[in-house]
Amino acid sequence: MNLTLKVWRQKNEKDKGAFVTYQVDGISHEMSFLEMFDVLNERLIQKNEEPIAFDHDCREGICGMCSMFINGRAHGPWTRTTVCQLHMRAFKDGETIVIEPWRAKGFPVLKDLMVDRSAFDRIIAAGGFVSVNTGNPQDANCLPVPKHDADESFSAASCIGCGACVASCKNSSAMLFVAAKVSQLALLPQGQVERKQRALSMVAQMDAEGFGNCTNTGSCEAECPKGVSLTHIARLNREYLMANIAE
Amino acid sequence: MTKLNSKIPEGELQTKWTKYKSTVPLVNPSNKLNIEIIVVGSGLAGASAAASLAELGYKVKCFCFQDSPRRAHSIAAQGGINAAKNYQNDGDSVYRLFYDTIKGGDYRAREANVHRLAEVSSAIIDQCVAQGVPFAREYGGYLDNRSFGGTQVQRTFYAAGQTGQQLLLGAYSALARQIGKGSVTMHTRHEMLDVVIIDGKARGIIARDLVSGKLERHFGHAVLLCTGGYGNVFYLSTNAMGCNATAIWKAHKKGAFFGNPCYTQIHPTCIPVSGDHQSKLTLMSESLRNDGRIWVPKAKGDTRKPNEIPEEERDYYLERRYPAFGNLVPRDVASRAAKERCDAGYGVGASKMAVYLDFAFNTLRYGQIEANKHNIHNPSKEELVKLGREVIKEKYGNLFEMYEKITGENPFEVPMRIYPAVHYTMGGLWVDYDLMTTIPGMYALGEANFSDHGANRLGASALMQGLADGYFVIPYTIGSYLSTDIRTKAISTDHPAFVETEKKVQEQIDKLMHIKGTRSVDHFHKQLGKIMWDKCGMGRNEKGLTAAISEISTLREEFWKDVRIPGGQDEMNTELEKAMRVADFLELGELMCKDALHRKESCGGHFREEYQTEEGEAKRDDDNFTYAAAWEFKNVGEWELNKEDLNYQVVHPSQRSYK
Numbered sequence: 001m002n003l004t005l006k007v008w009r010q011k012n013e014k015d016k017g018a019f020v021t022y023q024v025d026g027i028s029h030e031m032s033f034l035e036m037f038d039v040l041n042e043r044l045i046q047k048n049e050e051p052i053a054f055d056h057d058c059r060e061g062i063c064g065m066c067s068m069f070i071n072g073r074a075h076g077p078w079t080r081t082t083v084c085q086l087h088m089r090a091f092k093d094g095e096t097i098v099i100e101p102w103r104a105k106g107f108p109v110l111k112d113l114m115v116d117r118s119a120f121d122r123i124i125a126a127g128g129f130v131s132v133n134t135g136n137p138q139d140a141n142c143l144p145v146p147k148h149d150a151d152e153s154f155s156a157a158s159c160i161g162c163g164a165c166v167a168s169c170k171n172s173s174a175m176l177f178v179a180a181k182v183s184q185l186a187l188l189p190q191g192q193v194e195r196k197q198r199a200l201s202m203v204a205q206m207d208a209e210g211f212g213n214c215t216n217t218g219s220c221e222a223e224c225p226k227g228v229s230l231t232h233i234a235r236l237n238r239e240y241l242m243a244n245i246a247e
Numbered sequence: 248m249t250k251l252n253s254k255i256p257e258g259e260l261q262t263k264w265t266k267y268k269s270t271v272p273l274v275n276p277s278n279k280l281n282i283e284i285i286v287v288g289s290g291l292a293g294a295s296a297a298a299s300l301a302e303l304g305y306k307v308k309c310f311c312f313q314d315s316p317r318r319a320h321s322i323a324a325q326g327g328i329n330a331a332k333n334y335q336n337d338g339d340s341v342y343r344l345f346y347d348t349i350k351g352g353d354y355r356a357r358e359a360n361v362h363r364l365a366e367v368s369s370a371i372i373d374q375c376v377a378q379g380v381p382f383a384r385e386y387g388g389y390l391d392n393r394s395f396g397g398t399q400v401q402r403t404f405y406a407a408g409q410t411g412q413q414l415l416l417g418a419y420s421a422l423a424r425q426i427g428k429g430s431v432t433m434h435t436r437h438e439m440l441d442v443v444i445i446d447g448k449a450r451g452i453i454a455r456d457l458v459s460g461k462l463e464r465h466f467g468h469a470v471l472l473c474t475g476g477y478g479n480v481f482y483l484s485t486n487a488m489g490c491n492a493t494a495i496w497k498a499h500k501k502g503a504f505f506g507n508p509c510y511t512q513i514h515p516t517c518i519p520v521s522g523d524h525q526s527k528l529t530l531m532s533e534s535l536r537n538d539g540r541i542w543v544p545k546a547k548g549d550t551r552k553p554n555e556i557p558e559e560e561r562d563y564y565l566e567r568r569y570p571a572f573g574n575l576v577p578r579d580v581a582s583r584a585a586k587e588r589c590d591a592g593y594g595v596g597a598s599k600m601a602v603y604l605d606f607a608f609n610t611l612r613y614g615q616i617e618a619n620k621h622n623i624h625n626p627s628k629e630e631l632v633k634l635g636r637e638v639i640k641e642k643y644g645n646l647f648e649m650y651e652k653i654t655g656e657n658p659f660e661v662p663m664r665i666y667p668a669v670h671y672t673m674g675g676l677w678v679d680y681d682l683m684t685t686i687p688g689m690y691a692l693g694e695a696n697f698s699d700h701g702a703n704r705l706g707a708s709a710l711m712q713g714l715a716d717g718y719f720v721i722p723y724t725i726g727s728y729l730s731t732d733i734r735t736k737a738i739s740t741d742h743p744a745f746v747e748t749e750k751k752v753q754e755q756i757d758k759l760m761h762i763k764g765t766r767s768v769d770h771f772h773k774q775l776g777k778i779m780w781d782k783c784g785m786g787r788n789e790k791g792l793t794a795a796i797s798e799i800s801t802l803r804e805e806f807w808k809d810v811r812i813p814g815g816q817d818e819m820n821t822e823l824e825k826a827m828r829v830a831d832f833l834e835l836g837e838l839m840c841k842d843a844l845h846r847k848e849s850c851g852g853h854f855r856e857e858y859q860t861e862e863g864e865a866k867r868d869d870d871n872f873t874y875a876a877a878w879e880f881k882n883v884g885e886w887e888l889n890k891e892d893l894n895y896q897v898v899h900p901s902q903r904s905y906k
Contacts, residue, residue, distance in 0.1 A: 012818065030521045032653075038526055038769070045767045045822065050814045053821055055314060057487040059527045061649060062412055063318040078652070085652045110458055111819045114314075118435065121315050125427035129420035130379045134299040134718045136370060137377035141334060144388025154381035154406055157413060161317055190379045 001027040001088065004096040005040070007052055010109050013116075017109065019098075033076060033086040034059060034066065054113040061085040061225065064160030067167070068113055069100040074164035074223045082162065082225045102163050104172035105210040117163050119209035120177060127201035128181040130190050143189050153187040156180045158226045165220035165228075171212030176220040178206050179236035180228050186239055196243035203240055251504070251877055251891045254679040255359040260897050261342075264363040267680075271723055272730035279304035282729055283737060285452055285467030287439045287494050289316030291411075291418055291710060292693025293473030295717025298421035301430040303722060308465055309422065310434045310454055312489055312824075317419045320475060320487040321713060324411025325532035325646065327393065327403035328710040330368040335392055339400040341365045346898060348708060351397040351577050352673070352701020353851035353867065354900035355507070355875070357893060359680060360698050367719040368711055372404055374718055378417040382406050393642075394537050395706035397577035397905070403707045408532050408646040414710055418717070437463070438824065439494045440752045442470060442501050442689065445744045449498075449689035453745075453752045457824060460817040462749050464740035468732050469688045469725060472498060473717070476672035476694040478511065480832045480839065481784070482776025484669035485517060485530040491828035492835050495676050495695050503684035504877035504889060506677035506697030508835070509843035512704055512852050513785050514670030515581035518653055518663075519601040528668040529653055531604070532646055533706040536574045538609040538639060539663070541565050541581070543593040543602050553595070553603055553662050564588055572905040579703040579852045579865075580905060582667035586785050587863060589666070596664045605662035610635035667785060671709060673700040673852065674842075677877040677891070681724035682716060685877075688728060692716035697875065702851025756816050759826050764809030768825040771806045775799065775829070775836055783840050788856040792844040796837055800884055803833040834883055841878075841886065848872045860902075869900050 002025040010017030024043075027036050034056050041051035057065040061082040068083045070076035076086045091097065099113065107115040145153075159180035166174050182199050185191030191198070214233055221230040256263045274282065282305050286297040289311040297309040311319060333339040345365040349356055372390070376382065382404050383391040392401040406413040425431040436457040443451040443464070451466040477492035478484035499505050516531045542561045549556065564584055566573045576584075585602050594600050614631030617623075617638060623630065636659055640647065647658050654664070676684045676691035678698055683690050693713040700708065739745075778798050782791035806829070814820045849858045849865035850872070858866045874890040881887055 028522060028524065031524050032526070035524045035526050039524060042767055042769060045811060045813055048811070048813060051822060053819060057313060057318055057489050058320060058323045059488060060323055060485075060529050061652075062323050062409065063313070063320070063487060064315075064322075065313060065318050080648070081652060085649065087652065087655075089655065114819070117314055121317070121423065121426070121433070121435075124317075124420065125423040127427075129424040130377065131424060132374075132377045132421075133302045134295070134374060134421070134722065137373045140332070140372045140376040140382075141389050143376075145384055146388050147384045147386050150381050150384040150388075153379075154383075154413070157381050157406075157416065158409060160412075161315065184381065185379050188379050188381065190377055 001029065001091065001093045003027060003091065006096065006098045008100045009052065009112055012111055013108055027088055029087070029089040031088045032059070032084060033088065034084050036088055052113065053111040056084055059084040062160060064162040067102050067115060067162055067164070069102060069167055071098055074102070074167045075225050079222070080225055080227050102167035104166045106166060106172060106174065107163060119211070120161050120163065120174070122209065123174065123178060123202055123205045124181065126205035127194070127198040130185060131194060145188060149187045153184045156184040156187070156228060156232050159228050160226055162225065164223050164225060166211060168219040168223040169212065170217065170219070171215060173214045173220070174206050174209070174211035175214040175233050175236065176224065176228055176230070178202050179232040182239055183232040183235045186235060195239065196246055199236065199239040199243045250685070250889055251677070252679060253357065253891055254681055255357070256680065260358060260362050263359050264366055268723055271727050273726050274729050274733060276304050278733045280306070282306065282733070283308065283467045285465055285470045286310070286473060287452065287471065288319065288473035288475060288695070289419070289422065290319030290321035290473060290475055290693065291415055291713030292695070292717045293319065293471070294415065294418035294422045295714050296471055296473060296692055296721050297431050298418065298425050299718050299722045300725070301425035307425070307431040308434065308467065309431055310437045310439055312436065312438045312457065314435055316422055316433060316435065317416060319415060320490055321415045321710070322412045323487065324710055325408040325530065326395065326534035327405035327410045327707040328371070328414060329395065329402050329705070329707045330372045330404060330711065331365055331402060332369055332372060334390060335401045337400045339402050343400065344368060344402065347398045348699065348705060349701065349898050350903060351705040352703055353865065353903055354701065354869070354873070354895070354898070355850055355893065356699055356701030357875070358895060358897060363720065364699050364712060364715050367715045370719060371711060371714045375414055375417050378420060380406065380413045380417040382413070393534055394575060396533055396536065396575045396581065397572070397705045403534070405534065408534065408643055411710060414714065418714070439497070440827065441497045441748050442686070443744050443748045444501055444686065445738060445742060448687045450738055451740065451745060453749050458819050460815070460820060462752060464745045464749055466738050466740055468729060468735060469690065471690045471692060471721065472676065472695050473692045474695050476675065477832070477835060478669045478672050480775065480836050481669040481779045482772050483520065483525060483528050483780070485514060485528050488527060491831070493828050493831045495691065496831040496835055498676060498684065498686065498689055500880050502686045503689060504677040504879050505674070505838060506875050506877050507674040507702070507842065508839045508878065509783070509846060509853050510673035510702050510851060511669060512578060512671035512673060513582045513667045515578055515585055515667050516604060516665045517668035517670070518650065519596060519598060519666040529649065530668070530670060531650060531663060531665060532643070533578065535604060535643060535646065538642070539574070539604040539606050540608055541574055541602055541604055543588045543595060547592040553605070562593070569905045576905045577703055577705060582785060583854060585667055601664040601666045603662035604665045606639055606658065607662070610639055613638035671704055673697065673702060673704055677875065681727055682721055683728065690721065690725070692721060702853055755827070756823070759810065759823065759830070760812055760816050762808065762810050762812070764811045766809050766811060768810060768812070768822055768829050771802060771810060772829045772832065774802055775833060778802070779836055779839070783843050786854055786856050787843050789844065792840045795840045796844070799833065799837045799840065806830065806833055837884060838878060838886060842876055845888065846872060846876065873900070
């Protein structure tokens with residue numbers, strides 16, 4: 001396959017940045033999208049140019065590190081797929097592909113396609129946990145959890161924190177990310193004690209980080225590589241409201 | 248004369264840990280506030296250690312190279328975590344988990360450590376559930392279990408095929424809580440590049456801020472390396488792209504002995520290599536062997552599609568060779584058996600280097616169970632398949648999706664094609680019972696140490712060990728060192744040792760940047776990987792290993808003459824990061840080969856072709872090799888071997904049989 005890539009290049013956080021066009025030939029359908037980038041980078045190095053910086057690590061769709069906005073879609077054309085799992089058979093010979101970093105106020109660009117997502121860590125640190133010290137909690141089977149609740153909690157917990165929800169949202173809202181954690185813990189007996197405070201603290205931190213609000217357009221759910229459902233946002237809204245009433 | 252003191256407590260095996268915990272010196276709460284601990288790595292071992300130590304009151308600094316501590320590669324572990332809960336009432340116990348682990352490790356692990364691991368396993372599950380980890384449950388609301396290789400009980404707890412993710416996010420949430428409180432300072436996008444030693448003790452690290460490129464000095468009363476394994480020495484492995492050995496290798500060069508470097512786990516069920524461009528290999532969880540049957544055609548070079556090959560013309564070779572454990576033999580055994588079939592010409596797929604993992608049989612079996620449950624009488628085959636697939640989907644859904652994305656084939660329709668790939672390294676820094684390396688004050692936890700898995704790790708035991716070390720072992724054992732260190736005031740990072748160490752790191756960076764050669768870092772890494780896979784992989788022999796040692800040494804020379812790193816050093820430079828990691832792999836690879844060459848026996852994942860039984864099974868030599876090899880660094884390419892004899896008090900090593 002021969003492709004034309006338009007890739008966002010930006011030297012550092014302060015640099016203005018611009019698209020640079022690259023012609024890439026000899027790409028096989030079996031390659032992953034990131035392996036195609038490896039090939040391009042190898043050629044850039046041969047030409048003594050700086051390779052394109054992009055975040056990636058596990059390359060099996062679970063660490064949440066990879067983050068490219070491809071032809072206007074977070075993680076590219078395949079649904080429920082991270083960039084690292086996207087394969088070149090998704091593209092046609094001769095195609096032009098536009099690749100940008102996540103764009104959101106809460107995610108400043110560090111270099112090329114890499115962004116700073118530390119805001120997510122700060123949101124979790126504000127309350128995305130159960131306050132239990134390491135020690136000797138009761139036996140794990142003392143507290144049966146209905147299978148349905150456990151499964152629903154798990155589906156929220158499968159969020160990989162990649163930030164595709166934010167990048168896809170016209171408001172750059174981080175609601176789906178926050179909702180996934182609030183929902184996971186609200187559904188379990190272990191999360192009950194701090195349930196109200198958790199919703200309040202995490203939402204406060206989300207606002208402080210400069211993420212926008214949710215207007216229920218649902219692009220986050222559509223682009224989430226793990227299919228985290230919009231119903232978790234509904235649950236977050238309920239949790240937040242109830243916590244506020246209780247205040 | 249051995250220089251090693253394993254510090255195994257006296258007394259009966261079953262009481263060692265209990266007694267140790269009750270008598271280990273403690274650090275009082277007000278002193279803890281003045282003690283700083285550096286934790287490098289934020290995976291299961293690092294995050295759980297950092298969180299637990301901060302909860303105790305220590306001042307903790309945690310480092311990871313990723314953009315968030317939640318991304319460490321523990322997150323990719325799929326199948327599950329073992330614990331001797333005996334919830335299934337199927338005969339499990341602490342002793343049985345201990346015994347299975349020792350036997351699975353082919354009698355090359357330290358009894359006392361493994362028994363402690365089995366003892367704390369149960370508390371790990373309790374801790375994780377209390378954190379809100381959503382493990383799989385049965386309809387009654389109780390925790391579900393499944394089987395893993397090398398055991399005959401169901402003791403594996405799981406969360407679909409994302410157990411590592413859920414456990415890591417649990418540990419990460421505990422860590423985040425401490426970060427929020429200010430008791431842990433988190434340094435993301437930082438890479439440790441050397442350890443600082445003062446008066447013979449580990450007192451800090453030099454780390455590079457990967458965004459600014461600046462070198463930083465950090466002091467700690469103790470340093471914990473929780474940096475995972477070194478499987479990426481093979482270039483292609485199931486490790487994440489960034490997994491590296493730099494932290495443990497730098498520690499090794501400063502005096503930490505390296506234990507059993509040649510013990511590598513080649514995992515039997517991975518998606519086969521598809522071409523030269525391949526950057527990594529993807530694991531298909533061992534849990535799939537609960538319901539997948541492994542086979543190849545009975546006829547050599549059979550080109551028919553798998554579904555066209557009738558039942559009687561299929562060779563379920565694991566069930567044939569190992570009737571007692573069948574498809575659930577340990578990983579080393581399953582991997583070698585796959586290699587044997589492929590080498591003999593029975594492999595499948597385009598490359599002929601793959602075997603089938605087939606779910607058809609169990610899909611029907613589950614379908615029948617579901618049909619019975621729902622009172623469906625005389626169901627058609629289509630109905631059974633439909634019902635069965637729902638069950639399979641719930642158990643392994645994400646794995647099936649992942650397989651389809653990578654290969655373009657639907658494993659519900661055609662069997663998966665799988666082949667072994669490098670997955671885990673049992674070797675690592677040598678540590679004593681306290682998890683301390685041979686450098687006082689420097690510890691190694693999780694995959695970074697050599698401690699618990701002997702020559703082969705059982706499935707679902709890596710998560711167990713990482714969390715055991717971090718949650719339940721280090722918070723106790725570190726006290727025995729720090730209680731003697733309470734009078735040590737924080738040492739200024741202007742101390743000459745810090746200045747000197749930083750200078751050395753800077754010199755290495757300058758040297759790399761000034762080579763301005765012609766070949767990329769990946770070029771060298773791929774070459775190294777090929778040497779390692781061909782000559783120090785699933786089958787090893789004297790001739791190959793000897794050749795590998797000289798080839799690696801030549802490659803290393805070329806690297807230092809001809810590597811090309813574009814960009815500058817005072818900025819984000821991913822090529823420079825890779826170059827520093829590969830420079831270390833080029834030294835470590837040689838040590839792995841040396842270790843493999845010296846160990847003239849086959850055990851676990853280390854298979855020396857010269858030492859096998861008539862049936863092709865590994866042949867140990869207990870008279871001469873019942874020891875852990877602990878290599879002491881002298882110079883690049885030059886090591887001295889120290890031995891820690893393994894004394895089996897309870898278990899009697901015998902030929903490992905899964906027949």
